[in-house]
Structures are given as structure tokens and as C-alpha cells.
Amino acid sequence: MSIDLNANYFQLFDLPQGFELDLAELKSRQRRLQLELHPDRHAGDERAQRLAVQYTAQLNQAFETLKSPLLRAEYLLQLAGVDTNYDSRSHSDPEFLMAQMEQREALEALKAEAQQDADAAERGLQQLQRAQREQALALYATFSQQFEAGDYSGAEALLARAHFIEKFGRQLRELEDYLLDL
Amino acid sequence: MAYSDKVIDHYENPRNVGKLDEGSDKVGTGMVGAPACGDVMKLQIQVNDDGVIEDAKFKTYGCGSAIASSSLLTEWVKGKTLNEAETIKNTEIAEELALPPVKIHCSVLAEDAIKAAIQDLKDKRGEA
Numbered sequence: 428m429s430i431d432l433n434a435n436y437f438q439l440f441d442l443p444q445g446f447e448l449d450l451a452e453l454k455s456r457q458r459r460l461q462l463e464l465h466p467d468r469h470a471g472d473e474r475a476q477r478l479a480v481q482y483t484a485q486l487n488q489a490f491e492t493l494k495s496p497l498l499r500a501e502y503l504l505q506l507a508g509v510d511t512n513y514d515s516r517s518h519s520d521p522e523f524l525m526a527q528m529e530q531r532e533a534l535e536a537l538k539a540e541a542q543q544d545a546d547a548a549e550r551g552l553q554q555l556q557r558a559q560r561e562q563a564l565a566l567y568a569t570f571s572q573q574f575e576a577g578d579y580s581g582a583e584a585l586l587a588r589a590h591f592i593e594k595f596g597r598q599l600r601e602l603e604d605y606l607l608d609l
Numbered sequence: 610m611a612y613s614d615k616v617i618d619h620y621e622n623p624r625n626v627g628k629l630d631e632g633s634d635k636v637g638t639g640m641v642g643a644p645a646c647g648d649v650m651k652l653q654i655q656v657n658d659d660g661v662i663e664d665a666k667f668k669t670y671g672c673g674s675a676i677a678s679s680s681l682l683t684e685w686v687k688g689k690t691l692n693e694a695e696t697i698k699n700t701e702i703a704e705e706l707a708l709p710p711v712k713i714h715c716s717v718l719a720e721d722a723i724k725a726a727i728q729d730l731k732d733k734r735g736e737a
Contacts, residue, residue, distance in 0.1 A: 513644040515714050517721045521640040528640075528649050531670040587644040594647025 428463045430482050435506060436489035446503060446571040448493060457490045496567050497593050500586050509579050511586060518587050527591050534598055545609055552602055559596050566592060612673050613707035619677035624684050627666040629653040637730025639722040643714055648675045652722035654686060662686050662694055674712040678702050678719035691727050
């Protein structure tokens with residue numbers, strides 16, 4: 428069993444190339460390919476084993492990329508030839524950024540509140556988490572539409588926003604851990 | 610990664626954190642973000658009747674370098690005219706704070722923030 432290392436991640440799993448993705452199907456194909464490509468199946472054959480390790484690494488990379496909505500969106504745009512490297516690009520969308528800043532202020536306030544009233548902080552956290560999830564869902568739904576319609580510049584602007592929303596999601600998970608440790 | 614002493618100083622004792630009256634026509638607000646790391650930066654300037662920046666405030670949610678870059682910039686722009694403030698380059702900030710290459714984008718963010726604040730003020734005053 429071998430895989431084409433030049434195939435794109437969707438081809439690797441034989442899944443249709445697009446933002447909408449059957450996650451259950453992705454997982455089951457991942458498991459099947461993992462078993463078929465497992466280096467242990469080539470005990471004694473060093474060359475085949477080395478290749479199998481390479482295939483498995485590629486497979487894992489592909490799986491992690493397709494599984495995450497953010498990485499999948501980014502990957503799709505990359506395949507379409509869009510520059511998604513934000514290293515030295517800043518984003519200016521005052522209204523969106525202001526909302527982001529307000530959410531982070533709310534998170535900061537919750538963290539300060541946690542010492543006095545952990546229950547209130549927990550409720551506040553859940554509210555922010557719900558809001559964040561809704562934002563992310565709405566954003567990815569719009570991304571999917573714009574991407575399918577071939578509006579790559581619109582989709583790219585949404586990807587930039589997604590980075591902020593996902594960052595806030597990570598910060599919420601950190602606060603969750605922090606509250607659990609209190 | 611090791612932060613320079615200057616970054617740590619600004620991070621631990623940020624100068625000019627806060628906000629100015631956004632509605633005032635003497636105040637310009639610049640709001641920028643870095644998608645790569647999800648940092649958000651707000652920088653505000655207030656000018657006097659001679660067009661000299663008399664106050665500057667910032668609020669940054671981000672890493673130490675982003676906070677230090679905006680903190681330093683608020684110190685630098687005070688007493689400058691808008692035209693002078695506009696010429697500040699991110700490389701000067703990066704050099705002063707001894708930012709490592711992976712953190713250069715934090716200084717870019719600060720430069721973009723002050724430019725946006727100046728533009729906002731000019732828009733408010735009907736200047737091109």
C-alpha cells in the first residue's frame with residue numbers, strides 16, 4: 428500500500444474538495460488508511476518501513492488540516508492560489524476589531540472576578556463561549572458560500588477574521604482551565 | 610524566547626494605557642489587528658489647537674512585544690505634529706525594543722495603528 432505524496436489532502440482521502448466536509452467519513456478513512464499504511468506491517472523491510480513512516484506523517488498532517496475549519500479554509504484558499512500568509516499584514520476593520528476588543532475586555536473582567544465569585548465567572552464564561560461558537564459557525568457558513576461562489580477575496584477576508592475568533596476561543600479554553608484549577 | 614529588558618519594562622509598566630474621548634474632534638482612533646497571532650491594538654491620539662499631539666493612549670490585547678510596541682509609540686508621539694508622527698517607522702520601534710525577527714510584525718502593527726489614528730483624525734477634520 429502506498430499513497431501519492433503529491434496528491435492534495437482531499438485527494439488523499441478521496442473526499443470532495445470543498446469546505447463542507449463529512450467529518451465522520453474523514454475520521455473513518457483516516458483510521459482505515461492508518462492501518463493500511465502502518466509501518467509495523469513492514470517489519471524487516473527497512474526501506475518500506477521508512478516510506479510507511481513518511482506516508483503516515485503525510486496522512487496525519489492531512490487529517491489535522493482537514494479536521495480544523497480554520498486550517499481547512501486556509502488550505503482551500505492556498506490550493507486556489509490565494510496568499511494566506513499574514514505574518515506582516517495587519518487587518519483593519521474597525522467595527523469587527525472593536526467587537527473583538529470588547530470580548531477580550533469581558534474575558535479579562537471574568538478572570539478578575541473569578542477570585543471573588545467563581546460561579547458568576549463560570550456563567551460569564553459559558554456566555555462568552557456560546558457567543559464565540561455562534562460567531563465561528565456563522566463565519567464558516569459564509570466562508571463556505573463565498574468560496575463555493577468563487578469569491579476568493581471575500582473568503583480571504585473572512586479567513587483573516589477567523590484567526591481572531593479562533594484566538595479568542597483558545598483564550599476562553601485557557602480561562603476554563605484556570606477556573607477548574609481554582 | 611527571551612524578551613529584551615526594554616520590552617519587559619514596557620510590558621510590566623505599560624505607559625499610557627487607557628482611552629480618550631472617541632467622539633471628540635481632537636481625538637483620532639486607530640484600530641488594527643494581526644491575523645497571524647490574533648492580536649488587537651487600539652491607539653488614540655489627541656491634538657491641541659496647534660496640531661501637536663498632546664496625549665496618546667492605547668489598549669492592546671496581545672503578546673509582550675505588541676504591548677511594548679504600542680506603549681513605546683504612545684511615548685514617542687507625544688509632542689510631535691501629525692506629520693512628524695506619521696513618519697515613525699516600524700523599524701525604529703523594532704530597533705529600540707530589540708525585537709527578534711519573529712516579532713517584527715508587532716512593530717508593524719504599531720506603525721499601522723498610529724497611521725490609522727492620524728487618518729481617522731484627518732477624516733474627522735475634513736482634511737485629505
